[in-house]
Amino acid sequence: MIKKIDIEAFGLYKNYKWDTEIGKNETFRRVNIIYGRNYSGKTTLSRILKSVEDKHINPKYSNGKFQITFDNNHIVNENNLETELQDYKIRVYNSDFVKENLSWLHNDDGTINPFTILGAKNVELDKKIKEIEQKLGSIESEKGLLYNHSIVEKEFIEAIKAYEKSVNDLDDKLRDKAKEIKNNTALYSLPTYQINTIKTDIPKAIKQGQLTAEQIINNQKLLKEDQKSEILRLKEAKPGFETFYIKTQELLQKKIKPSQPITDLVNDSLLQEWVRQGIDKHKDKRETCGFCGNLINKDLWEKLDAHFSKESEELRREIKSKIDNLEQAKNNLDNFINLTKEQFYSNLHSDFDAVFKKWSATTKTYSSSIESLTKALNEREKDIFKERELDKIADVSETILDTIKEFNALIDLHNKKSETLEIDQKTARQELRLSDVASFIGKINYEDALDTIQKLESVQKTKKGDLDKLATQINEFDEEKRTLEAQSKDESKGAELVNQHLTHFFGHNELKLIAEGNAPNILFKIVRNDEYASNLSEGECSLISFCYFIAKMEDELKDELNSSKLIIYIDDPISSLDSNHIFFMFSLIESVIAKPKKYCQLFISTHNLDFLKYLKQLTFPKTKEVSGGKDKKHFLVERNKKNRTTLKLAPEYLREYITEFNYLFYQIYSCSKSDAETIEDNYQYNFGNNMRKFLEAYLFYKYPTGKLSFEQRVKKFFANDDVSYNLVSRIINEYSHLGEHFDRGLEPIDVDAMRKISEAVMKKIEIIDKPQFEALLESVENEA
Secondary structure, eight states: OOEEEEHHHHHHHEOHHHHTTTHHHHHHHOOOEEEETTTTTTTHHHHHHHHHHSSSOOOTTTTTTEEEETTTTEEETSSSSSSSOOEEEEESSSSHHHHHHHHTTTOOOOEOOOEEEOOOOOOOHHHHHHHHHHHHHHTTBBBBHHHHHHHHHHHHHHHHHHHHHHHHHHHHHHHHHHHHHHOOOHHHHHHHHOOHHHHHHHHHHHOOOOHHHHHHHHHHHHOOOOOOOOOOOOOOOOOHHHHHHHHHHHHHHHHOSSOOHHHHHHHOOOHHHHHHHHHHHHHTTTTTTTTTTBBBBBBHHHHHHHHSOOOHHHHHHHHHHHHHHHHHHHHHHHTTTTOOGGGGOGGEEEEEEHHHHHHHHHHHHHHHHHHHHHOOOOOOOOTSSOOOOOOOOOOOOHHHHHHHHHHHHHHHHHHHHHHHHHHHHHHHHHHHHHHHHHHHHHHHHHHHHHHHHHHHHHHHHHHHHHHHHHHHHHHHHHHHHHHHHHHHHHHHHHHHHHHHHHHHHSSSSSSSEEEOOOOTTTEEEEETTEEEEEEEOOHHHHHHHHHHHHHHHHHHHHHHTTTEEEEEEEEESSSSHHHHHHHHHHHHHHIIIITTTOOEEEEEEEHHHHHHHHHTSSOOOSSSSSSTSBBBEEEEEEEEEEEEEEEOOOOOOHHHHHHHHHHHHHHHHHHHSSHHHHHHHHHHTTTTHHHHHHHHHHHHHHHOTTTHHHHHHHHHHHHTTTTHHHHHHHHHHHTTTOOGGGGGEEEEEOHHHHHHHHHEEEEEEEEOHHHHHHHHHHHHTTOO
């Protein structure tokens, strides 16, 4: 059942709170009677429930906001209207229902939407339907396709859960790893790295594999590199050792003899060298011997000059020149390389060390070979007249040239690295990342996890196929069953059901519905004496509309499985009807809906006090929760301001006595006793109409003569009080009938004037008719 309703905005309802207006401990009952004058907001209330029934909000209230609370704590609001109500079925009778289903009130073609009720079923069709129902079975009976479907559906759901769990477990691990890589900005510099990225990286990581420890270190070093300066290439030239060797050989083998040799010198090379050195120190420098002090005579110089000939001295000069030349070549080569590995990028350091080591060894050998040539030349110089044969000496010139080329190759790599450093660092980051991913997927057994997921997915697809196959079979049987049931339905029975109620009212069948067309295109039409009826009176339209709704409810209430879910809302079925019509409407509600008590909840709203009086005789469900044992509640819809309506509990006099006269008295009496704010909030809008209707009723019974007009009765009532008469006359004429005073409707009645007029009327009644005044006051004392 519906417990309560809150309306933030819907038509005239603004910020309506049930707990504030009705009370936190109050709820709707199984039967709810709602009274309200025309245009007070009763139909608006019914349209909220009609929106729930139609599963979409009424287009006239597209911005409406409301909340309906059910006793199972389910809540319906404007945002979840499409959600199926499992435990309830709402049916609303109001003007919208009439427009949707009984279009003869609005369309020229006079058509009425049909409804079907189960007629006399064909035995053979019924047998086929039962066979289909047996094949379909049910979950409760644990038999048939529906039961098999439920089992396979459970297995399918479990398969989905297992598959999703396996996928989610793997995704969680990948997501955590992706987050780790993302957060390591110093190494990977990937602030947007996420699970989809790592999934893209995994095939690449598998292809690359893990880097070695050395590769990881080298890549990490590369990432720390800054841009280095360009290194100039070395001059690629082969040393001239071969030429040095040949020239040295020529100098060693060159033959010379003294012109007048001194035998002792010829036979003693050391002595000869000693003498030669002595010549250098004495000739043209001193006259005595620096060793013995004896005088050096001219003949000695002539003898020595004859021994050390010009040719020998020339050879000696050549030898010395060559030695100098060899030393210079040696020094040049020693100083040829001035590179350091710090000039190169770190990934070239090991290669530099290897080439430099080779260079050092090769140049050492080269220097040794040069020294061998120098030694041989020194020996010839010391023994100038003795030829010598030069031994075989290693020539590493080719190796030196190759080593220089290797240095240049490193220089080229270095200079190229400067051009591609950014790209190389990006590649290094990627290699490190893919290596990290490769290590990670190995640790989590990624391939095994994928294999498990694929197997679970296969199981899921198999179960889905089985489920779809069963669903197809069930749908085919359902469709066949619907077809058979459609064949067994008789839509003309719907028209007959309406006609039964019309016949009960009129006592004859001159006005009735007939079914036209063939299923599924059957429509009802209204006929009078077998001719299409037109120009129906408003009363006849109301009767037929309500009989149509009651017939639909009568059929639905026969459904034992769903009748207890029905929440029925009947909005003001009385329109331009006389007392006989009104009682007939009540009788339909009582006999079809109220008395059988098969419904879940019933709402009836009306503006008609006669109809409200009949509703007191309605059969109410019994309950132990309330005094009197009847599960019912009376409500009042009241328009307090021009644009604001409220729903509240009906006052006792309206619940128990059912008279508008008491209600009008209460309104005017309350106005006479209220402050300005209360008057403005609750009485200002309806004051003119309320005052006029009250005085019309009161003064007619006080002066029951046809010779007096209403205006004359008012003047007689206020005899000798022209001030009160003029005030009241203005109110009841200008603010209740706006035809000649339209501008008055645009301005509210002055609050002080309302209080004064109310006080004047109440005081006048109390003075001239005290017993009736006290009786009226007693009837509303609980409210006042």
